[in-house]
Amino acid sequence: MDLRFPDLDPSPEELEALQSVLGPATPTEGWTREQGGPHRAAAVRHLLLPALHALVDRVGFVSEGGLTEICRRLDVPPAEAYGVATFYSMLPVDPVPLTTVYVCEDLACRRGGVPTGPAAEPGTRVVHAPCIGLCEQAPASLTVRSGPKPHHGIASMPPANGSVPQMGDPSLVLLRRIGTPPTLDSYLDNGGYVALRRALDIGPAAVIDEVTASRLVGRGGAAFPTGRKWAAVASQPAGPRFIVANADESEPGTFKDRVLLEGDPFALVESMTIAAFAVGAERGYLYLRDEYRSALGTLEAALASARSAGFLGTAVLGSPLAFDIEIVRGAGAYICGEETAIFNSIEGHRGEPRSKPPYPVEVGLFGRPTLVNNVETFVNVLPILEQGGNAFAGIGTGVSTGTKLFCLSGAVRNPGVYEVPFGGTLEELIERAGGLPDGRELQAVLLGGAAGSFVTPAQVNLPLTFEATRAAGVSLGSGVVMLFDDTDDLGDALRRISAFFRHESCGQCVPCRVGTVRQDELVTRLTLGRRRDGDEQLLRDVGQAMRDASICGLGQTAWNAIESAIDHLGVLQ
Amino acid sequence: MSDVRTSAPGTPVAPPRRKVTLTVDGTETVAREGDTILSVCRSLGIDVPTLCYGDTLEPANACRLCMVEVEGARVLVPSCSREVEPDMNVTTDSARTRHARRMVLELLGSSVDLSTTPRVEAWMAEFGADPTRFGADVATVAQPAKVDNNLYVRDYAKCILCYQCVDACGEQFQNTFAISVAGRGFDARIAVEFDAALPDSACVYCGNCIAVCPTGALMPSTEFDMRADGTWDVSRQSETTTVCPYCGVGCNLTLHVQDNRIVKVTSPNDHSITSGNLCVKGRFGFTHVQ
Numbered sequence: 001m002d003l004r005f006p007d008l009d010p011s012p013e014e015l016e017a018l019q020s021v022l023g024p025a026t027p028t029e030g031w032t033r034e035q036g037g038p039h040r041a042a043a044v045r046h047l048l049l050p051a052l053h054a055l056v057d058r059v060g061f062v063s064e065g066g067l068t069e070i071c072r073r074l075d076v077p078p079a080e081a082y083g084v085a086t087f088y089s090m091l092p093v094d095p096v097p098l099t100t101v102y103v104c105e106d107l108a109c110r111r112g113g114v115p116t117g118p119a120a121e122p123g124t125r126v127v128h129a130p131c132i133g134l135c136e137q138a139p140a141s142l143t144v145r146s147g148p149k150p151h152h153g154i155a156s157m158p159p160a161n162g163s164v165p166q167m168g169d170p171s172l173v174l175l176r177r178i179g180t181p182p183t184l185d186s187y188l189d190n191g192g193y194v195a196l197r198r199a200l201d202i203g204p205a206a207v208i209d210e211v212t213a214s215r216l217v218g219r220g221g222a223a224f225p226t227g228r229k230w231a232a233v234a235s236q237p238a239g240p241r242f243i244v245a246n247a248d249e250s251e252p253g254t255f256k257d258r259v260l261l262e263g264d265p266f267a268l269v270e271s272m273t274i275a276a277f278a279v280g281a282e283r284g285y286l287y288l289r290d291e292y293r294s295a296l297g298t299l300e301a302a303l304a305s306a307r308s309a310g311f312l313g314t315a316v317l318g319s320p321l322a323f324d325i326e327i328v329r330g331a332g333a334y335i336c337g338e339e340t341a342i343f344n345s346i347e348g349h350r351g352e353p354r355s356k357p358p359y360p361v362e363v364g365l366f367g368r369p370t371l372v373n374n375v376e377t378f379v380n381v382l383p384i385l386e387q388g389g390n391a392f393a394g395i396g397t398g399v400s401t402g403t404k405l406f407c408l409s410g411a412v413r414n415p416g417v418y419e420v421p422f423g424g425t426l427e428e429l430i431e432r433a434g435g436l437p438d439g440r441e442l443q444a445v446l447l448g449g450a451a452g453s454f455v456t457p458a459q460v461n462l463p464l465t466f467e468a469t470r471a472a473g474v475s476l477g478s479g480v481v482m483l484f485d486d487t488d489d490l491g492d493a494l495r496r497i498s499a500f501f502r503h504e505s506c507g508q509c510v511p512c513r514v515g516t517v518r519q520d521e522l523v524t525r526l527t528l529g530r531r532r533d534g535d536e537q538l539l540r541d542v543g544q545a546m547r548d549a550s551i552c553g554l555g556q557t558a559w560n561a562i563e564s565a566i567d568h569l570g571v572l573q
Numbered sequence: 574m575s576d577v578r579t580s581a582p583g584t585p586v587a588p589p590r591r592k593v594t595l596t597v598d599g600t601e602t603v604a605r606e607g608d609t610i611l612s613v614c615r616s617l618g619i620d621v622p623t624l625c626y627g628d629t630l631e632p633a634n635a636c637r638l639c640m641v642e643v644e645g646a647r648v649l650v651p652s653c654s655r656e657v658e659p660d661m662n663v664t665t666d667s668a669r670t671r672h673a674r675r676m677v678l679e680l681l682g683s684s685v686d687l688s689t690t691p692r693v694e695a696w697m698a699e700f701g702a703d704p705t706r707f708g709a710d711v712a713t714v715a716q717p718a719k720v721d722n723n724l725y726v727r728d729y730a731k732c733i734l735c736y737q738c739v740d741a742c743g744e745q746f747q748n749t750f751a752i753s754v755a756g757r758g759f760d761a762r763i764a765v766e767f768d769a770a771l772p773d774s775a776c777v778y779c780g781n782c783i784a785v786c787p788t789g790a791l792m793p794s795t796e797f798d799m800r801a802d803g804t805w806d807v808s809r810q811s812e813t814t815t816v817c818p819y820c821g822v823g824c825n826l827t828l829h830v831q832d833n834r835i836v837k838v839t840s841p842n843d844h845s846i847t848s849g850n851l852c853v854k855g856r857f858g859f860t861h862v863q
């Protein structure tokens with residue numbers, strides 16, 4: 001079957017940008033039997049998202065001519081490519097100025113009123129965006145420039161060390177290298193690659209035993225036992241396997257992974273290499289949210305130096321281990337942090353979650369067994385191998401082991417990422433961050449982000465452990481601890497949360513696609529004094545259906561925070 | 574399971590499948606590995622409602638109307654796509670499943686025009702769904718019907734985004750890939766590239782998207798126009814199945830005739846050659862006989 005392509009061509013700039021990703025066109029390229037036909041198309045489909053990025057990086061948007069050229073080169077039906085481009089917030093399909101300012105309008109950044117961002121300059125597009133992961137610097141914005149050298153035209157973000165108030169504290173484990181230069185030499189001087197050497201010594205099975213013994217659970221929000229996941233991937237029938245580092249950190253209020261990626265990039269590279277060794281993968285993908293441009297540059301440099309020094313490649317550290325990592329840029333879609341949506345996004349499809357089962361450990365990226373872990377989960381493997389799994393399990397409460405990164409933002413004196421051993425209370429953590437600003441009283445704390453729950457000032461003695469939060473009916477989620485004081489408008493926060501889910505629902509299933517819209521409408525009505533009879537029950541009915549019947553965690557948790565605010569904070573009274 | 578494609582002549586004999594014992598609504602039953610919960614329910618005579626499920630396509634798993642409870646599962650399970658497992662304990666009718674179905678119907682009914690969706694009115698009554706609860710001023714997908722060719726109409730005010738037209742146009746049947754889902758969330762929609770008109774797309778007018786559309790969002794122009802005129806009357810229609818005369822493939826055509834005029838052509842979903850699909854000639858090339 002021949003695909004039909006519109007009779008359109010890219011501009012010279014677009015063609016040049018595309019060739020930097022796809023190489024020069026060859027005369028025999030196309031949907032022909034000689035070239036492998038559909039098989040070739042499947043083999044190059046993952047280049048679709050990088051090619052769309054190349055267009056936007058160069059000219060600011062996905063033009064019809066540019067899209068058509070991508071489709072011709074990759075044998076992708078134009079309708080499908082358009083469907084992929086329009087799925088993402090950061091791939092406009094209409095002409096826009098070369099400079100875009102993303103003004104964060106999310107929870108931490110809107111406490112002082114909805115941010116307006118910098119004064120719009122001529123030729124600048126201002127986009128009000130969901131959380132861009134700079135909550136400790138609220139109100140934050142991000143400027144992205146397209147043009148001949150897009151990567152270098154990005155407004156600088158503050159260095160990660162400004163985001164870690166504990167910097168230099170000798171008790172730090174995951175954050176111990178924050179503040180040191182993100183270079184390989186510095187990494188090696190500060191304990192780098194000790195863990196990988198030990199892994200290579202003890203062998204893959206023993207590495208998994210250590211991770212299992214550590215009782216580490218996933219830090220992305222779902223708290224799944226990491227050792228069990230690794231063992232499941234390792235036990236799959238022989239054949240290619242993949243590793244995916246989920247750096248699509250987009251949960252409002254979360255910025256811990258950004259700090260790790262910017263401040264200690266080699267820790268992720270090393271821990272992914274250990275994981276690859278343990279589960280038998282030759283290739284890893286680092287899926288990075290595209291708002292993290294500063295981290296992108298740092299990680300690209302880190303991968304290049306790791307390759308040239310033999311820490312990645314065909315014989316890692318002279319061992320038989322072959323492993324390399326590819327960075328895949330997201331394009332503005334919270335849902336792509338879902339563990340199966342991330343596969344569809346990497347493969348060049350719309351980032352819609354897949355139905356489970358089958359689970360990623362069996363059928364994941366490119367249909368192969370895949371290990372997908374959050375960035376913080378990965379880097380925990382380093383202390384596990386350095387200290388031993390049992391020693392790691394001795395930190396914390398026995399059920400929640402190790403240390404945890406918490407993202408403090410909102411009404412707190414010293415916002416930032418804090419690392420503490422499991423077991424401390426919410427109150428202790430707030431005190432560590434300097435407490436509330438003078439004269440302010442705590443009104444509520446949002447734990448776990450938009451998909452988490454509000455807790456009340458009466459609950460500040462809650463231990464921040466998986467078991468204690470579960471017993472209290474809340475969740476640690478991704479480590480968000482966002483404080484609201486007595487001057488904050490919680491109704492506004494709820495409207496923002498409901499608007500966030502409405503904006504970020506992928507649209508695949510009815511309960512979430514329509515449910516998040518109805519939730520947003522009802523929350524708006526209820527919090528702005530436009531309540532109608534039965535509205536609160538209706539909201540609960542919608543929430544329950546989203547929780548019970550949505551395909552993935554986005555819809556299933558979209559009602560959590562709002563329900564907790566109604567039930568525990570009495571927001572609607 | 575009523576997967577018609579496995580019964581096509583010339584299909585290799587499938588390897589034997591293991592038996593799986595499970596319980597559905599308290600009744601122990603034996604199914605085959607690979608069967609879905611839905612197919613088991615239907616074989617037991619249990620009526621699980623579905624909207625996005627088409628018996629000739631892979632489950633799209635999108636509408637979430639067919640949700641059932643499986644013991645041990647945290648959330649409800651889509652019966653259309655979930656395969657049976659040994660010792661599974663399935664409940665098809667509980668307070669949770671009824672609530673989910675009621676809400677799916679209310680969410681769809683409040684945002685989409687379901688006036689030509691078969692059975693939906695009865696389900697609304699069965700599950701106590703009242704889409705007007707949300708009020709009249711809520712977001713909907715209401716929009717004018719797209720009439721940009723002579724053969725069929727795309728009335729996306731009736732689209733529930735079941736993905737079936739995309740699957741039928743793409744790799745599951747037609748391999749034309751003229752349409753896709755574009756946009757995200759409530760803005761998601763069926764579109765060709767850059768939301769262009771159909772004549773500017775790859776569409777070959779086979780109409781196989783019409784055949785799988787569960788809501789009447791896609792309709793032959795004949796039916797659309799007659800409905801607009803108020804002359805469409807299924808009770809006055811007869812259906813005659815014959816063989817398409819255009820080529821030698823042997824597709825069955827079902828001619829829907831009203832007042833001695835052909836008003837629509839379909840093909841039986843269980844026909845071994847077509848699985849309900851036709852080409853532009855079979856589906857639309859009937860004006861010369863009347």
